[in-house]
Amino acid sequence: MIINVDNLQLLFPYKYVYPEQYSYMHQLKTILDSKGHGILEMPSGSGKTICILAISVIFLIRFPKKFEKLIYCTRTVPEVENASKELKKLLVYYKRYKLLQDGTFLLRHVDDSNIEINTSLLGVVLSCRKNLCLNEDAMHLPSRTEVDSIDLTREALVVFDEAHNIDNVCIDTMSVTLTPTILQIAEECVHFLQDKVKFFKDSHADVLEQEYNNILKGLPSSSRTEILSLPMTIPTNYVDQTIPGNIRKIDHFLHHLKRFVQYMKARLKIYDHAKQSISSFLSELYKHTYLEPNTLRFSSERLQILTDTLQIYNFENISKLKNLVSLCDFATLIGYYTDSDKFSVVWSKDSSIRNYISDSNTNSIVRLCCLDSSIAFKPILSFKSILLTSGTLTPMSMYSKLLNFTPLISTSILTVLPRQSILPIIVSKGNDQIELSTRHESRDDPNIIRNYGDLLLSMVRVTPDGIICFFPSYSYMEYVLSEWYHRGVLDQIQKYKLIYIETQDINETNDALVNFKKSCNCGRGAVLISVARGKVSEGVDFKHHFGRLVMFNTYNINLIHVVDLFKCIIFGIPYLHTQNAVFQVRLEYLTEKLNISQRDYLAFDAMRHTAQCAGRVLRSKKDYGAMIFADNRYERSSNYSKLPVWITNELTSGNKSLSTENAVHEVKNFFSSMGNDFKIIDSKGHAIFDELGIKNTETKKKILEKTLVDV
Structure with missing residues (x-):
């Protein structure tokens, strides 16, 4: 379709456009017009990539002297491959139209079968600093690459997708560990x-x-x-x-x-x-x-x-x-x-290195710690425009402090849902009214471990397909699983679903993921027990029935990475380990030099990872999912207020401070309502728009008013 975004016509290679996509392109155009920087937050699965490409390509065509390149940086190979596919699809679509001198498009009526794709992906290597061109106007670079080390034009838009962790990437880039x-x-x-x-x-x-x-x-x-x-x-x-x-x-x-x-x-x-x-x-x-x-x-x-x-x-x-x-x-x-x-x-x-020999120095390490992420980020500021985007960038002011840059636009863009397809719930106590928490002092409490087991077992009984559980560390996961095994919890769960566990062996984890998806495809569903910051949490997507439920276990869990999830349980909040020597030094620096208190940074870091995990529940307009935050500390406004607006808007007072029994009741009702017949086309004019519907000027104003939230 042809879309007019703030008096700029561009091609969009899909039959329908989401209102949040229009708002995203509108904000990105404003950033490029002003030659400034921006931070845009929009939920995962909302189509950010094609919006970035659509605006970038039309700028490259219309204003080649002002805007010469798009440098697209992301975290994983699958994300780069997805961007490549979207770009190829867009370029093929452009071959069907002729751009006139007045900036409008004329349909060529060329058969798709006769269109040649004149782009080729030469290669994407995450560990290499010599990054290859996709075509003459678009480049893909891994996030860990220092953009300034490559001879690129400064008249470029640098996009950091999935940028919620960019400050840590900058820190790691300038730090060295010796053992x-x-x-x-x-x-x-x-x-x-x-x-x-x-x-x-x-x-x-x-x-x-x-x-x-x-x-x-x-x-x-x-x-x-x-x-x-x-x-x-x-x-x-x-x-x-x-x-x-x-x-x-x-x-x-x-x-x-x-x-x-x-x-x-x-x-x-x-x-x-x-x-x-x-x-x-x-x-x-x-x-x-x-x-x-x-x-x-x-x-x-x-x-x-x-x-x-x-x-x-x-x-x-x-x-x-x-x-x-x-x-x-x-x-x-x-x-x-x-x-x-x-x-x-x-x-x-290094506590992660087990010392099996008498020499006590084998696990000693020395780390040269970079404490200021703005050092690595500073060279990137020489580019004309920089965009940080992710589904989890709240509060955005923290990124400005950490990276020492001033964005022209800092906006959170809400998703317009065709129905109430997400259900966030805070479970703060078990059926015996014992408070659920994974504080260090109560982590080994047998009553809390039992209540977490009861919560998982209860959700297994009412969840249609896949369930994802995340623990804060391998050691704690092993401890809880051992307790559940002796109590018979695992045997009861396996009466309903098979259980797969992420390990530190990547081959075993890959096998677990393959078999987990096979179990979901068979219709019975499965439970995947994983660890925050592990392979599953960082780079695996679970679409449709693969992830009906995700569980965050412990306040130290850090990331849940799930796609098209129907149910998500989160046991705790992912706080970092504050006794880590390296992290202590950085916290001191943030407090003394950047005036960021330890409490604020810890809450910011924990909640951005929580939101990133929960964001995997919703991957398209057709998806639905429940997010269960199982820790009484989620009730604090200082914590849940740092979640993105698209989550907090759905987190009503009636969904807070629930017991396991009440949570099960809410989830059952939610899944019952989601089981009704639903066609996305029925939401046309509300959650999706065709070319004719998006042309109306009044409609565009309403979309911007409805979806844009300044933060």
């Missing part, structure tokens, strides 16, 4: 490079001489191996500096690396729990090794030149060298940010 294993392999790599250099001295001495001359002249490396793991954001005062003389020669550089790795290995044996500023760390480092920041900051660049010179292209060698790369990244960052309070060096024990 005893990494340091040991890094030291072995230094010896490997020394042997390789010795071989080259005997047979290719001219190559080594040429490398040295190139460094003296300041010539860049023509890299063939992108082994560098860290896309550096270099402070401007260091941009024009060249590699210092004491590491220009290969032998000197390898000796430099050897001293550094040996120092780090020795320090890991001494420190159990400590935190240091970079200046303090550098002072101690110089005292023991005489290594200076000016030398350290060029470690990564010098290593890249060396690997190119030695022609190390073997996959196994490159795989091992990544440990040495991590060490050089560590050195480079502390060399660049010598006096910065935005970084901290944290020495701690």
Whole structure:
């Protein structure tokens, strides 16, 4: 269809458009017209991707000098593939029309079978910094890629889809973790490079001489191996500096690396729990090794030149060298940010590493922590327009503080539903009136574990198909499942549905997902018990009958990722583990430097993940689902008020502070009403619009009034 969005005609490759899609395109057009940045929140499954592409393509065609590229960043390969399909569909649709000089479209009446698709996806690799073009006007980049590291025009729109976690991505991009294993392999790599250099001295001495001359002249490396793991954001005062003389020669550089790795290995044996500023760390480092920041900051660049010179292209060698790369990244960052309070060096024990041998230092780690996400985000601000979009961006003001940018538009867009197809419920107590909570002090309470088991069993009896349960950690999941097993809860559940469990083994988890979907297809349904922040929670969609119910278990659960869900139970709120040494340092920084209290940030982080999980319930206008938040702390306005408006609008006072019995009654009534005959076409003019219906100016005004919510 042809849609007029604020006096701009564009093509939309579907027969119907949602009112929220029109509002989304209207807001995005405003952002591009003003050459500003924006934050747009719209529920998952509402068709954000095609809206972004529709506006971008017409801008590329109509205003090529003002807007030259779309850089689309997202988290997973399936999301990129979906965007690619949508783009191809849109470009095919454009071939059926001719754009006239006045900006209107004329139908060509060309048979679809004669249309050639002149686009090809060359490749999408999440771990690669050399990203490939889909066509001349659209690029796909993974979110973890530093956009500034690629030579792109600044006259571009950079879109971060699923951007609810972008601050953590920026933090991780500029942080490095070293373990005893990494340091040991890094030291072995230094010896490997020394042997390789010795071989080259005997047979290719001219190559080594040429490398040295190139460094003296300041010539860049023509890299063939992108082994560098860290896309550096270099402070401007260091941009024009060249590699210092004491590491220009290969032998000197390898000796430099050897001293550094040996120092780090020795320090890991001494420190159990400590935190240091970079200046303090550098002072101690110089005292023991005489290594200076000016030398350290060029470690990564010098290593890249060396690997190119030695022609190390073997996959196994490159795989091992990544440990040495991590060490050089560590050195480079502390060399660049010598006096910065935005970084901290944290020495701690990694509780996830089980120590089976007598050496107590095997689970020691040191992490160079970036504390300010705006460092990695700053280069991206040089692009003309930036869009952060997701189904979960409330409160948006927090992203402005964390990323240090001012959006022109911060808007939440409501979904217009053809019927009341979502049912959020807060279950705060069991049938015995014992309060449900997963606070640390009450997590092992047998009465709470029993009540959670009763809640799941009750929902299994009334849920048509798939049920998804999420726990905060593998250890807690194993503990609760053990208790349920001894109490006979699991046996009772299996009378109604099969149970599948996510494990830390990715192959086992994949098998569980395949069999879970098979069980749902057979009509009996199934229960998938998973862990927040795991594979299932981060990147798996469950459509239609695959996810009738999702359960959030514990206040520390962090993410539930479900598509077309009919029922969702959430046991608790996904608070982060505040005793983690790295997280404590970051909380202190947020409080002291950004004036963000620990309580506010913890609630913000927990509720954005909760909303992201719950958002997987609704994937289209035809979907319906129940979201059960099983923790009495959800009743606090400081918590549920941070959920997106499209959830809180449906969370009535009658759906709060319910017992298990009352929740089951509400869910049964909800599913009964959803079981009635329903045709999406019956909601035309309300929840969907055809080309004729969307032309009316008064209708467009009503749509904007109904769907736009400033936050």
